[in-house]
Amino acid sequence: MISFIFNEVLYRPLFNILVFLYQTVSFYDFGIAIIILTILIRALLYPLAQKSIKSQKEMSAVQSDVKKIQEQYKSNKEEQMKKIMTLYKEKGVSPFSGCLPLLIQLPILIVLYRVFMAGFDDKNLQNLLYGFISNPGSINHIFLGFIDISKKGNIILALLAGAFQFYQSKMMLDQQKNTRPAPVKSATPDFSTAMTQQMTYIMPVMTVFISYSLSAGLALYWITTTIFSIIQQWIVFSKKTNDFKKADRA
Numbered sequence: 001m002i003s004f005i006f007n008e009v010l011y012r013p014l015f016n017i018l019v020f021l022y023q024t025v026s027f028y029d030f031g032i033a034i035i036i037l038t039i040l041i042r043a044l045l046y047p048l049a050q051k052s053i054k055s056q057k058e059m060s061a062v063q064s065d066v067k068k069i070q071e072q073y074k075s076n077k078e079e080q081m082k083k084i085m086t087l088y089k090e091k092g093v094s095p096f097s098g099c100l101p102l103l104i105q106l107p108i109l110i111v112l113y114r115v116f117m118a119g120f121d122d123k124n125l126q127n128l129l130y131g132f133i134s135n136p137g138s139i140n141h142i143f144l145g146f147i148d149i150s151k152k153g154n155i156i157l158a159l160l161a162g163a164f165q166f167y168q169s170k171m172m173l174d175q176q177k178n179t180r181p182a183p184v185k186s187a188t189p190d191f192s193t194a195m196t197q198q199m200t201y202i203m204p205v206m207t208v209f210i211s212y213s214l215s216a217g218l219a220l221y222w223i224t225t226t227i228f229s230i231i232q233q234w235i236v237f238s239k240k241t242n243d244f245k246k247a248d249r250a
Helices: 002-024 030-044 046-060 063-072 077-091 097-118 122-128 155-179 191-213 216-249
Strands: none
Touching: 002 030, 002 097, 002 122, 030 046, 030 216, 046 216, 063 077, 097 216, 155 191, 155 216, 191 216
């Protein structure tokens, strides 16, 4: 039952969309088809991803209160954590909201992995395509004329995926510092800041490793979705920065 739902709700539709994009708007370049599909998916999930970013933004605004709690209960870690979680609950923010976009993308990554593992041979094209999607006969896996996106171990795309991941994480960290109120000095770093700082350096390394281990098509998908996230992140935090400036002038 689960396998049937996975195949019919995720795998087969994405397979067909990729083939359709390949034959229509991507000039028979499968890499371009992946980029277009990624943009369509991110546009569809835009409201949910924006809500997640806003939640992180709101969380950064309560860090001065978190610092105060950490100082007040620095000798009682258990009570300190309880008070911090109570504060988050009262303010309606979640310290784990940043994980939401990643969790949303995991099923899509799994589907694309299955697509590249199964391939686009004659059997799959005959059995998986809907009746209204024409069979291209064969799929050209060469992106921009020189990158085989069906192969593993493309170091260029893997490094690009890691670089954009680092830029996004660093951007988030810097924007949180710029939009939050003046911090209260404390010898104990708050949970959110510590987690964000660690992930700023851990995630890019993991991204390079994973992107290099899997097909180049997945690395291309990750690069595209990260760039989309950077743009969306910039829009959300730019609005917040302008709000702060207006408040200061008032």
